[in-house]
Amino acid sequence: MKTIQNIIIGFGKGGKTLAKFLAQKGEEVLVIEKSNQMYGGTCINIACLPSKRLIIEADNGVKFTDAVNGKNQMTTMLRGKNYHMLADEPTVTVLDGEAKFIADHEIEVTTTVEEKEQYRGERIFINTGALPVMLPIPGLAESKAVLDSTAAMDQKEMPEKLVIIGAGYIGLEFASMFAKYGSKVTVLDLHEQFLPREDNDIASEIKKDMENSGVTFELGVKINRVDGQTVFYEKDGQSHEMVADRILVATGRKPNTENLGLENTAIQLTDRGAIKVDEHLQTTVPNVWAIGDVKGGLQFTYISLDDFRIIKDQLFGSGKRSLSDRINVPYSVFITPSLSRVGLSEKEAKAQGITYELKKLPVAAIPKAHVLKDPRGLFKALIAPKTGLILGVTLYGAESYELINMISLAMKMKIPAAILRDQIYTHPTMSESFNDLFK
Known part of the structure; x- marks a missing residue:
């Protein structure tokens, strides 16, 4: 059984970024991925990027079959780029196969040629993502449709x-x-x-x-x-x-812990089937971490990337960065027009008894929306009356997925809404709507 300094199970966002970082530190890394169609992880292959590409192509009037072909070309290019990002590093080995724990720090890998190889990891990082949930509706799983x-x-x-x-x-x-x-x-x-x-x-x-x-x-x-x-x-x-x-x-996704052999370890799961982690992503076994969707919580690729930052800070930084730092994480839904939110909604503020000043702006009042030929939607903001700080913003309208990041940054840096209200913006843009939204 060969001992490896770092073993990463799964080629997802957090894991691949960690592998690259460790390699640049001169450390040995073994990355195990059971499908050569998943190099780079869920986001670039079967989720965020291909779905958004198809959504944009639909908005542009591209035929469905042409859009699928274009999407496939994009994911093939990105998959190859991600593979070489790691495989070309002298201290990184990318192994095609399925990993299963046989002890706390020992795994057995069944390779694509049905060979079995065993490794011991000084550090192990579980980055296996999530799987679609199939509801137990009679006949559903059997239907070819x-x-x-x-x-x-x-x-x-x-x-x-x-x-x-x-x-x-x-x-x-x-x-x-x-x-x-x-x-x-x-x-x-x-x-x-x-x-x-x-x-x-x-x-x-x-x-x-x-x-x-x-x-x-x-x-x-x-x-x-x-x-x-x-x-x-x-x-x-x-x-x-x-x-x-x-x-x-489309009934959600669940942490992918199937066939991982966790029953052979002291690694514990939560009630919802996710790998249990502490504030620093450590599992219940020392020097074994969980990254991304497999640990439960928000299933976003940018959360997986931030998981990497937490682990990087533990291994090579002050060790202070933790899950508790994640306050007011934004999200976007790529319908047309898009929906984006960060912080409290009005419904949540009322439920929590939080006093707020409400600001509303119909998207039809924004000049750029008419340039984009889509004046549908509504922008809402909740402001703390005493401090003027932003409690939450919901943006339903064109390009909201770009605007929400500016709001998220303002909230993190505790920038009052009045600063965004009085900011000079380029014209015509959707961001200049903040002049009116925060009046």
Whole structure:
């Protein structure tokens, strides 16, 4: 059994960045990835980048098959670039295979040629990501019409009729995108309330705009079973059935701990099946860390990158950086127009009894929105009356995914809203809306 200084299981964002950093420090690194189609991780291969590429192509009027071909060319290029970023380092070995723990610091790797190799790691970093959740609906898993989010982006033909199970953020992105390509999209969801995490006025605007773009919503439904291309469900006590070319399951993702052999270690899981970590991402076994989606919590590639920063600070810094530093993490939903938020919503502020001053601006009041030919949406901001600091901002409108980062920075640096209000911005831009939003 060979001893390796650093073993990283999974070629995701945090793991690959850590591998590159350790290599530049002259340390030995073994990176294990079970699929040569996943070099670089989930984001560049099957999630953020390919999905956003398809969304943008839909907005640009590109045919679906042409967009898929272009997306595949992009991911192939990025995958190769990521592989060589690590494999070309003299102290890094990229091994194709599936890793399984046989002891706290020992793993067995079944390679792609079915050989078994064993390694002992002085440090081990688990970076195996997450998997789509398949609901236990009778007939769902057996249906040949069923897609997960990965398969949905690799269809050879655009589905004429698409049923999406789940009206969460991922489901809405796909609904918005496929409707733009010309699919007849119906979204089924268990919950009566649409986007319950968001303020009612924001959720109402989004639902109205998506319905106007051709998406049909059936909320408060119970799906009884799936038979081939037919979904059988109940709503308001009545039975319904819907036939679709494809059925996309968008009901979330779960930490990928399957077949890791954690039962052979003292590594513990949370109640939700994620690897349990402390504030510094250490598992319940010393010198074993978990990075990214596999540890639970927010499933964003930028969170995985920040996980790397925490571990880097432990190994080569002051060791002070921790999960508790993550306050007011922004997120964006790439529907059209996009939804972005950071900090408190009005609904959350009321629930917590927090006093706030509310600012609202319809996107139609922003000149750049008319230049972009999309004046839909609403911007909202919550300000602390005594300090003038920003408590939270929700931006539903064009280019919100760029604007939200400026708000996030202002909140982190405790910059009062008045500074953004009085800032000189270029024109015409969406960012100049802050002159009016924070009036």
